[in-house]
Amino acid sequence: MRYDAEHKARTRQRVLKEAARSLRLHGPAHVAVADVMRGAGLTHGGFYAHFASKDDLLAHAVATMFEDAQASFERLTADKPPREALRDYIASYLSPRHCTGRDAGCPIAALGSDVPRLTGATRQAFEEGTALLAQGIAGLLAQLGTPDPGEASVSVLSELVGGLVLARLAADAAQAQALLAACRTQLLKRLQL
Amino acid sequence: MRYDAEHKARTRQRVLKEAARSLRLHGPAHVAVADVMRGAGLTHGGFYAHFASKDDLLAHAVATMFEDAQASFERLTADKPPREALRDYIASYLSPRHCTGRDAGCPIAALGSDVPRLTGATRQAFEEGTALLAQGIAGLLAQLGTPDPGEASVSVLSELVGGLVLARLAADAAQAQALLAACRTQLLKRLQL
DNA sequence: TGTACATCAGTGAACGCGCGTTCACTGATGTAC
DNA sequence: TGTACATCAGTGAACGCGCGTTCACTGATGTAC
Numbered sequence: 208m209r210y211d212a213e214h215k216a217r218t219r220q221r222v223l224k225e226a227a228r229s230l231r232l233h234g235p236a237h238v239a240v241a242d243v244m245r246g247a248g249l250t251h252g253g254f255y256a257h258f259a260s261k262d263d264l265l266a267h268a269v270a271t272m273f274e275d276a277q278a279s280f281e282r283l284t285a286d287k288p289p290r291e292a293l294r295d296y297i298a299s300y301l302s303p304r305h306c307t308g309r310d311a312g313c314p315i316a317a318l319g320s321d322v323p324r325l326t327g328a329t330r331q332a333f334e335e336g337t338a339l340l341a342q343g344i345a346g347l348l349a350q351l352g353t354p355d356p357g358e359a360s361v362s363v364l365s366e367l368v369g370g371l372v373l374a375r376l377a378a379d380a381a382q383a384q385a386l387l388a389a390c391r392t393q394l395l396k397r398l399q400l
Numbered sequence: 401m402r403y404d405a406e407h408k409a410r411t412r413q414r415v416l417k418e419a420a421r422s423l424r425l426h427g428p429a430h431v432a433v434a435d436v437m438r439g440a441g442l443t444h445g446g447f448y449a450h451f452a453s454k455d456d457l458l459a460h461a462v463a464t465m466f467e468d469a470q471a472s473f474e475r476l477t478a479d480k481p482p483r484e485a486l487r488d489y490i491a492s493y494l495s496p497r498h499c500t501g502r503d504a505g506c507p508i509a510a511l512g513s514d515v516p517r518l519t520g521a522t523r524q525a526f527e528e529g530t531a532l533l534a535q536g537i538a539g540l541l542a543q544l545g546t547p548d549p550g551e552a553s554v555s556v557l558s559e560l561v562g563g564l565v566l567a568r569l570a571a572d573a574a575q576a577q578a579l580l581a582a583c584r585t586q587l588l589k590r591l592q593l
Numbered sequence: 594t595g596t597a598c599a600t601c602a603g604t605g606a607a608c609g610c611g612c613g614t615t616c617a618c619t620g621a622t623g624t625a626c
Numbered sequence: 627t628g629t630a631c632a633t634c635a636g637t638g639a640a641c642g643c644g645c646g647t648t649c650a651c652t653g654a655t656g657t658a659c
Contacts, residue, residue: 210602210655218602234517236429240646252649253603261646309516315565320513322569323502324427334571361566361579362586366555369562372508373554376515378527386554393555397590403622403635411635433613445616446636454613597659604652610645619637626630 219257221247226268227275231317232310235265235325266328272314273336280343289350294400296344300367301387301394306374315340315364316371340364353398363398366390412450414440419461420468424510425503428458428518459521465507466529473536482543487593489537493560494580494587499567508533508557509564533557546591556591559583 225246229238240261241251258264283299284292299305305312315337322333345360353359370390377383394400418439422431433454434444451457476492477485492498498505508530515526538553546552563583570576587593 215602232517234427234429234514236427237517239644241644249602250604251646252605255647256602315569316513318513319562319565319569320509320511321427322565324425324430330569333569337566337569338571358582358585361582362559362563365562365566365579365583366559367562368565369512369558369560370555372512372515372561372565373530373558376508376512376523376526376530378531386558389551389554390558392551393590397586408635432611434611442635443637444613445638448614449635595659597657599657600655601653604650606649606651608646608648610647611643613641613643615641616639617637618639619635621635622633624630624632626628 215257218247218249222249222254222257222264223268223271226264227272228310230265230268231272231312231314234318235321235329238265238268240264262327262329265325266332269314269318269329269332269336272317273332273339275311276313276336277339277343280340284343284347289347290400293344293347293351293398294395296347297363297367297391297394297400301370301374301391303380303384303387306371306383306387309375313368313371315368316375319368319372337364348398351398359398363394366394408450411440411442415442415447415450415457416461416464419457420464421503423458423461424465424505424507427511428514428522431458431461433457455520455522458518459525462507462511462522462525462529465510466525466532468504469506469529470532470536473533477536477540482540483593486537486540486544486591487588489540490556490560490584490587490593494563494567494584496573496577496580499564499576499580502568506561506564508561509568512561512565530557541591544591552591556587559587 222243226238226243229243229246238261240254243264244251244254254264258267279299280296283296287295300313309317314333318333322330325333341357341360341364344363345356348356348359348363367390370387374383374386377386415436419431419436422436422439431454433447436457437444437447447457451460472492473489476489480488493506502510507526511526515523518526534550534553534557537556538549541549541552541556560583563580567576567579570579
């Protein structure tokens with residue numbers, strides 16, 4: 208077929224995007240190479256022209272997910288006073304939209320309990336991405352004058368992640384909404400936002 | 401072989417215990433029927449004398465896990481003033497031991513992000529178990545005179561679950577310890593314990 | 594300018610392994626007579 | 627009391643499916659001459 212120079216890179220991105228979607232939705236064990244390729248408009252045989260193995264795909268998919276998460280953090284917080292930035296990030300993280308849209312959003316909430324079972328590059332991508340998110344929150348807290356912003360940021364991130372996980376396992380939508388609202392209220396109160 | 405009347409029930413409990421262990425450690429997708437049976441000292445063929453399917457096993461294993469979690473909550477909080485009870489539960493939940501011992505402990509931290517992918521009885525067992533745990537915490541908060549204990553309890557449970565998940569995905573033990581300590585400190589502070 | 598060849602992303606059949614599930618069988622012991 | 631039969635938890639071989647991985651092939655287009 209002979210495509211132009213960037214064709215392969217574009218295809219790879221398409222596969223990665225679909226893999227990230229499938230990974231959040233179905234978890235590492237149920238991401239099927241053939242399904243991902245089909246989702247990207249290809250057949251499974253071509254997979255190994257782009258990735259060395261399913262593990263290799265997962266590692267890069269996790270990195271992609273954290274790039275998205277970081278971009279989302281920037282988009283919600285850049286060029287805003289820290290109080291407003293943090294309020295907006297919390298509101299977005301604990302929003303019904305984030306709770307319902309399981310094929311997008313925070314990788315930690317989507318895959319958190321699978322991480323201890325991951326190894327190598329996939330696991331490392333997770334560690335690094337998480338640390339970066341915590342740093343982002345710590346930066347906002349520091350600007351707000353919070354004492355020990357590093358400590359406070361992991362506590363805040365814990366409640367965000369835990370709150371979203373609990374909301375997603377609630378019995379019905381009403382309970383999920385109530386749970387998200389409870390965490391939002393408590394976070395705003397304890398951070399005096 | 402013809403065993404006594406309770407033999408089968410005992411064997412079933414042994415299989416369930418091993419399944420719960422494997423489930424926390426490896427996740428629903430990687431629990432292998434043959435491995436669980438071997439762990440219980442049996443061969444895989446006998447499995448269907450005890451359970452209708454792997455799904456059936458998982459549902460009962462989840463129920464078992466939450467019975468353990470509830471028992472652990474009772475053990476840590478019964479016959480104590482509410483302040484001490486809550487302090488002890490938080491200290492135990494966010495302890496290095498709980499963080500390291502992934503084959504035991506809280507099912508929500510071990511499987512939280514897998515729950516949205518579960519269905520039927522397994523999922524329901526999760527919902528009910530989680531609600532019961534939240535109620536337990538709410539009861540202690542009510543005794544402490546916390547305003548809106550129901551709201552506060554899900555917020556606390558969120559930070560507990562999120563904190564343990566984040567600690568388990570930390571890059572090394574020192575970081576995990578620091579993260580657990582941060583959540584403990586912040587929780588005690590915001591609950592004025 | 595035209596022709597033969599090289600390239601390489603993508604195709605689809607095939608392989609092999611892991612694992613859930615089935616099934617004929619075992620053998621110790623309880624029960625009927 | 628002794629004997630024949632029934633019971634049933636547990637065994638281990640076998641089946642079949644899903645899925646990761648391999649591989650020979652395709653065919654459009656770039657390149658060498």
